[in-house]
Amino acid sequence: MLVSLVLSIPVLLLIAAGIVMTGGKSPHVTRAKVGAVPIGLAFLGAIGVLVLVSSEGPVTIRFYDPASVASFIIPIGFYVDRLSAVMLTLITGVSTVIYYYSTSYMFQDRHARRYLVLICLTDFVLICMVSSGNLMMLFLFWQILSYLLYLLAHNHVHPGTLAGAFKTFTLLRVADTAFLGGIAVSYQLYGTLEFQELFARAAARPMTLSILPGLEVSAATTVTFLLFIGAMGKSAQFPLHLWLPGSLFAPTPVHALLHAGIINAGGFLINRLAPLFGLSSTTLHIAFVIGTLTAVLGATMMLTQNDIKKTLGFSTIGQMGYMIMECGLGAFSLAVFHLIAHGLFKGTVFLNCGNVIHKARQEPHFPHTDHGDEKAGFSRLTWSTGFVTTLVIPLLILLVTHGVLRIPLLESHGTVIILFFIWITSSQAILTLTRLRTVASWKVSASMLLTLLFIVFVYLFAVESFTAFLYPNSEEVASYFKAADLADWLFDLIVVTAALMTIFGWTYLYMRAHGRTVRIPIWIESFRIRLYTVFLNRIYADELYKLIGSMTTQLIHRIDKLDRGWSR
């Protein structure tokens, strides 16, 4: 029953593609609508798989002999555990909505049929990827996904779209190559690409590799680092994030799928290989640094963009950074929870952003940005709410986490850093509310406070339950946190910096709201303005990419000219 259900999900997605692809042109609208039925059934199947896997345990289906994985180069097999089942449900659920939405959204497009087929095929590839039985199959679909992202740009006549699609493909290939290197090294070292065997052998045989003379690195670090670069590409981590803003010319539903499903591939990969990543503190620390950097840069760039799609794009980059940072802190299940929540949220927002753009084109005064009629002034209520939410609630969270949920905070650097990071980001969001003037009534403040409390508590309890669901063995969870522990001085520095930043931000805004002059040196003010310009221009990363590209091309042509005298 479970096996048939697992196999039926990708088959149903292929059937959907077949329905749209076959037949003449005339009744294609009807066929497009009918195509949604198999996708919906796949979603129901995924729910069934989730229920069955939760009660019966993971299922393994192999169409090959694991002993001869290298002679059968592409070993097709499925391994569905709770993590895969959750991903299956998320992807098929989001896909059903996106596909149905697309049938109307792309109604008058000349190539709507090709587009819908590609959506079905992308879903198929995603499903096969998250339920892969071994690293090789995962990589196979991982690569196909890179190419599908190129095709999904859709409007290949438009030069901007084409350039973005090419950039997407090439940058993802860079990451794919590192992934391939990781696979090769792991097979050379451990002799298998089967997940469970790989984890067992890696744990049983700690090894060191001499990468360069005098440079010895643990085998687990080498393998996980290369695989992590693969994850960085798909999850748009700095500096491989450039493809995501570049792909924004694609149709809106593609973004919904991209931001709700495809971009989560990196987080999924790290979770799928969690026991392997748990063996390398170095890789986890690198993930923490890269994730934090991406989160900070992504969020900052998001705040300075003036285009709705770019704003959402950089918001996703920031969130993905957050997710990778969570992985780097050993909170693997939290990252999965995060990617689900973010996927659902961002998918919805993207599906709606097309309407906003359309409305803005029709109504010159939309969206309303003019607040000139609002009275400027100091609202005690708003500030009290801000005080409570930024300074009191964090204390409550710490107490609840420590006392009620019995999470040993003092023994887990990762949890504390995540809580402090939540504090700093939520404070940033909450302090923005103080800019509201006339809407700062008690109703608004109360509803904000209650919503915030509700979300925080639900989030904490839900995450805790979700962790228990995904990783029933609590010792395993603790070992990941332990592996991700930072040096004490670094941990203290992060905590103190987070606290100081929040308190400083709060004080600064409070003083300004009271009309008091905050003395800031001129050079800081001018630096702030320059920084704004830099982030508005997305830290000139696109220009740098172009510069590197043109320099490389020049170099290549010089080498080519040098060789022309005797070659051929």
Next chain:
Amino acid sequence: MTELLISGLFVGIPFLGALVCLASWSDTYRVRMSAISCPVISLALIVGFANRLPDAIDGLLPLYLLPIGAVVSALGQPVHQHHRLAWTMSLVFLGLGMGTLIGGHWFGPLCLITLILIVMVLLYRHHTTLWPISWWGIGSFGVGVAGVILSLVTEPPISSVTSLATCAVLLPLMPFHDGYLTALTRLPGSLPPFIVLLLPVLGLHRMATAMPTMPNEFVAIVSLLALGSSLYGAIKALAQSRVRLLLGYGSVSFFSILWWFVAGTHTATPRAAVLAGAVGLATGGLLIAWQVIRTRYGDDIDPQAISGLASAMPKYAVLLSLLGLAAMGIPPFGVFAGFMGLLLTAPPSSTIGLFIALAAWLAASWYIMQMVQQLLFGAYRADLRYADLRHPEFTSLLIVVLALLALGLAPTSLYSSKEIPDRTVAMERPVEWTR
């Protein structure tokens, strides 16, 4: 006796076909039919009787691939009296190629010498203002012939070294790659798509016998040359604006990666044959696809002048995209399978080498993708006359795609009766990766 008879059949049928071509020279259709049907008969015979032949080190795959290459190259060429020579010569090359693969100690090298000499004569006779005569290329083939002769009259290790020089000409390795590039760009009609498969496959076959007896010091030099050559091929391919040179240098890069793996393991396994065959087939397929463009828009067309074929020529677009994917090493095609198979089973001799090989593999995503994108996408041009694939062209490209798919999905045991030794051993102690 049976073996001899079967070998005679394998070699004789293409020559018989070539004779039929000569006999019906005035009838262009019959010449073409002969150029197509003889390789098909050869393939059927190989499928039926290959298991009775002694298994070669590099497996039986080359035997299967050569007739397929001959068929698709003939199919991809439109019917015209100018192409009769190319069709006839492809049958002669097929016969000589078969002879090299299954011939014994003397007959095999003799066939190879004849083949190279014919190529040299063709290169001497066929050149245009666009592709002038290349003495470097012809000279390179001369080195190949000298290598075969010396390997026959000397003892190892000199015979192995000279034999390897021939291999470097056939399975292109810098600085002996000029012959291969010249053949790919200058040979007439349907010969280039066939020759890019034939020469490397024959080169690998010779390498399979020569490599195990090579001195270690020499193998280390070959490894270094291979890495340099793979980067050189990739860089040159990135700089090309002419499609045939781009494909030529691109394949040199991939073949050099193959050299590196083979040098690392001292042997050419059937997996190496998968990579050689797949790269040859993919390059041949792309050359046929480019031939389709040349047929429609002229021999000296600049690829930059064409765009937007995807919407006007959908069949062509789909097949070219698939061929492009195969050529840049994306699964589930043969190039990926061959590359991956070698990567997993042949322990890399150095970390830096592994990363250079990966970089060369990655570079293909740029130059091939750029070429495919240039042709298929971009603005639709009203001044161009778009005509999608004709049936023979479609069949030819489809066969290449399906063959590449089969190479990617089929287990290696299908074309090698020998048990493939799995060289990968999970290491029990810390390993030293730098040499």
